[in-house]
Amino acid sequence: MVKRADVAALAGVSPSVVSYVLNGGPRHVSEPTRLNVLAAVKQLGYTPNALAAGLRRGATKTIGMIMPSPVNPYLAELADQIEEQAAELGYSIQISISRNDREQDIGSIRGLLDRQVDGLIVLSTSAFESLQALGRDQVPIVVIDHISERSRVSSVHVNNELESRKAVHYLHQLGHETIACLSGPQEVPTSDERISGWRLAQQESGFSDSDSLIVRAPYTAQGGWDATAELIDMTNLKPTAVFVASDAQAQGLLAALSERGISVPSEMSVISFDGSATSRFTSPPLTVVMQPAQEIVEIALNELLRKIAEPNSEPAHIVMNCQLIERASTAAPAR
CATH class of the missing domain: 3.40.50.2300 (Response regulator)
Structure with missing residues (x-):
């Protein structure tokens, strides 16, 4: 293993000067000496021990x-x-x-x-x-x-479950009954928590919480885009709204719905979870559950x-x- 002393020997300086160069101080080192030390560091492939430096400080x-x-x-x-x-x-x-x-x-x-x-x-x-x-x-x-x-x-x-439940009840207040849920991957805990909130709200209002209304996709715009076909193919269920577990997915969903000629919100309402700054600039701007x-x-x-x-x-x-x-x-x- 290359040591600081090896760098010092090659550069023709003391080990303390090597430390001054690598740590940016506390003492000033002339530019020619600094460049000479850095060249020796590169030649030897020296990696400072950040752990030891942290312990000293x-x-x-x-x-x-x-x-x-x-x-x-x-x-x-x-x-x-x-x-x-x-x-x-x-x-x-x-x-x-x-x-x-x-x-x-x-x-x-x-x-x-x-x-x-x-x-x-x-x-x-x-x-x-x-x-x-x-x-x-x-x-x-x-x-x-x-x-x-x-x-x-x-x-x-x-509280992902509680806040998702509130979002779905908001859609109920608008008059929606059949509401699809676009959530995240199964291995991500928030995905299940947000599905649980959607399910509770649907049950409390006496509406369907069928697994057929749930689509899972990555928490990305591409995930939302790819999930759109599955959402609009729910011909027997005919959802009039979608609760989406992330803004990123909702952005992809909006773009895909637009490409398919499906108008938001007149044909499909969309509400998403997160409330990132970008949610204001989608077309149309997203109704969101905003995390602070x-x-x-x-x-x-x-x-x-x-x-x-x-x-x-x-x-x-x-x-x-x-x-x-x-x-x-x-x-x-x-x-």
Whole structure:
């Protein structure tokens, strides 16, 4: 293994000068010396030990963020908010992407933890499960998603079942009875929670909650586009509205319905979950269940800083309320 002393010997400087160059200080290094050290680093393939550096400093002022791929508009907003608000608190963000592959996730998470981040914000339930498999839950963690309250990890999330139920009852108030449900993949817990809310609302109003009205697709615009054929082929059921589990899917659905000449909302009403900024700019603008992204991130970061300062404190599970924003994608069904 190449050591700092090897770089110093090749560059003709002391090991401390190598540290000054790689850490950007604390002492000034002349430009020719800096370039000479960097050339030696490159020639030897030296990789600094970020873990040791973090331990020497005591705190890295860095937060790790683990987010799933593909990134939908809502998750992108969360990530932007995390970076922006963390910077205001004096922290930088290191990002790791979770791809729902346990071995790949574990490798990516190890790389993130080796940088000795002060804490982790996790936007992916599968990544959280990989973290648990690694046995690294001694690192302060906040999950922005619904996890078991028996977990020793804090979480900030919305009540997916309750908020979905409210959205479907809103469609009932408009006069819709047969309402399809476009949800996410089976392996994503929020998918089932949002289906459960749709099902409860349909049962409470005495309308069909047949599995034939449920379509699953990835939480992407392409997923929504591809699911459209299955939704409009429900000829016997004839839904007049669709509850969609994410804005990304709804965007693909709207585009596909438009291409097929199906008018929204006069022929099909569409309501979606998330309320990302892009939902205002679809055609027509989407009626949404809006998750309070800014407030969720603010609370998640405050909770993470609390856990960093008090690592033995009890975890908190904080449930946020959503807001239904009525726009032009929903209306009373045609009679």
